[in-house]
Amino acid sequence: MIDDSILTIDEVAKYLRVSERTVYDWAQKGEIPSGKIGTVWRFKKSEIESWVNDRLSGNRYPPRSQEINPETIISADRIMFLNHRLKNDALMALADNLSKAPQIKNPQELKTEILKREELMTTAIGLGIAIPHVRLSSVTDLVVSVGISNVDIADFTALDDEPVRLLIMIAAAGNLHAYYLKTLSYFSTLLKNRELFHSLLAAKTQAEIYTLLTKH
Numbered sequence: 001m002i003d004d005s006i007l008t009i010d011e012v013a014k015y016l017r018v019s020e021r022t023v024y025d026w027a028q029k030g031e032i033p034s035g036k037i038g039t040v041w042r043f044k045k046s047e048i049e050s051w052v053n054d055r056l057s058g059n060r061y062p063p064r065s066q067e068i069n070p071e072t073i074i075s076a077d078r079i080m081f082l083n084h085r086l087k088n089d090a091l092m093a094l095a096d097n098l099s100k101a102p103q104i105k106n107p108q109e110l111k112t113e114i115l116k117r118e119e120l121m122t123t124a125i126g127l128g129i130a131i132p133h134v135r136l137s138s139v140t141d142l143v144v145s146v147g148i149s150n151v152d153i154a155d156f157t158a159l160d161d162e163p164v165r166l167l168i169m170i171a172a173a174g175n176l177h178a179y180y181l182k183t184l185s186y187f188s189t190l191l192k193n194r195e196l197f198h199s200l201l202a203a204k205t206q207a208e209i210y211t212l213l214t215k216h
Helices: 009-016 020-029 045-057 087-098 107-120 177-191 194-202 206-215
Strands: 035-037 040-044 079-082 124-126 133-136 142-153 164-173
Touching: 009 020, 009 040, 009 045, 020 040, 040 045, 079 087, 079 206, 087 107, 087 142, 087 164, 107 133, 133 177, 142 177, 142 206, 164 177, 164 194, 177 194, 194 206
Parallel strands: 079 142, 133 164
Antiparallel strands: 035 040, 142 164
């Protein structure tokens, strides 16, 4: 059974036998799996244990450039057209699609955590866009699935109350924190381009969408 209890900086520092300042610095730099709830850092115990085991055994993820290259994280077969008016139905359809990626080792965990993340706070960023996202120890890299909705999804409760039509689902390995955040920022900025947004909604094929997202 995976222990998914949430730890504070103080608890992580005691567990690792380092100072709280060291844990804080690691979190700030994306060197330890962590996330912010409000303004405070929180840590999943299971991810911290996996992170420690990786370092003690010498197994680390390969170094990754911090530059975002969409061609390395988007593929045409992970682009789909959606016809769901309820957000949970759309999220599960997209999670099913993303689960086909070889980097996803536990599809059920992905679905469960995507819904938990959405319950915590909406991932709709406004302007018809939602970016559901999770980091999981069962994911071996960072992968993306793209959903173009043919109908309005109104129950995302976006801050601007606009229905969602475009979804980018991101799943990342637990210790790709900095790259994960940069990917979120990249897509958030890219998709706010109104010309690109409307071109994506008008596209008829996966190939068209892939080209728009990777060559824009």
